[in-house]
Amino acid sequence: MSDLKLAKHKKKILGLKIGIPVVMVVLILTSFWIGNNSASTKLEGEKVKYVDLVKKYDDLEKKVKSKNKVLKETDSKLDDTINNLNDIKDDYDEAQHVISQKDKAQEELDNLKTEIKDKKSELSKLKNELAALEGKVQETKEKPKVLSAGRFSVNKDLPEGRYKAVANGGNGNFIVYDAYGELKVNTILGSSYGEREYVYEAVEGDQIQLETSVKFIPIK
Secondary structure, eight states: OHHHHHHHHHHHHHHHHHHHHHHHHHHHHHHHHHHHHHHHHHHHHHHHHHHHHHHHHHHHHHHHHHHHHHHHHHHHHHHHHHHHHHHHHHHHHHHHHHHHHHHHHHHHHHHHHHHHHHHHHHHHHHHHHHHHHHTOOOBOSSOOEEEOSEEEEBTTTBOSEEEEEEESSSEEEEEEEOTTSOEEEEEEEESSSSBSEEEEEEOTTOEEEESSOEEEEEBO
8 A cells, every 4th residue: 555655655756857847848849939930020120120121222312313303404595505605605706796897897887988088178179270370161952950049958959060150141150068067169150240160069968058040061
């Protein structure tokens, strides 16, 4: 009987000896599983964060590329605008040069016209002096032009040319101013007093003032 109890007691002790390591193993395995599961969960969380970062980085990179593309297009348009402005400036400078040349040419032309008028006036005076010295006046076959007392303009009321001016039945002043307002002729025409005739070179721009009717006879 005592042996049977002893055997049972030994069996319990043996069961306890076997049970303790098993429990320990189970506990260790459970702890490892919990730790591994926690690490896995943490790792999965980090993985999710990394994926999000990569996605955000890709999105930012796309945005940067898009902005760079827009910037390049803007730079290209700016370059085109600058080139157009340079072309416009070149055209403007050329136009200004042409205008300057035109103004210079116009000034030279005006000076030349003035010089020609001066020479014509001098020539007219010389011809009048020569006619007076020679005492010879040859009339042309053109019809004389009669102007009454008043004010007249050469090429408007009297064609340019050389004339013998004679009073047409009266007496009065015969005055002519050139295009510059200078006195060119100042005499008295008349049959009773003053000059019976006066050789006059009519030039464009001359202003004639008559105080009596005068006949202008074309001469050579």
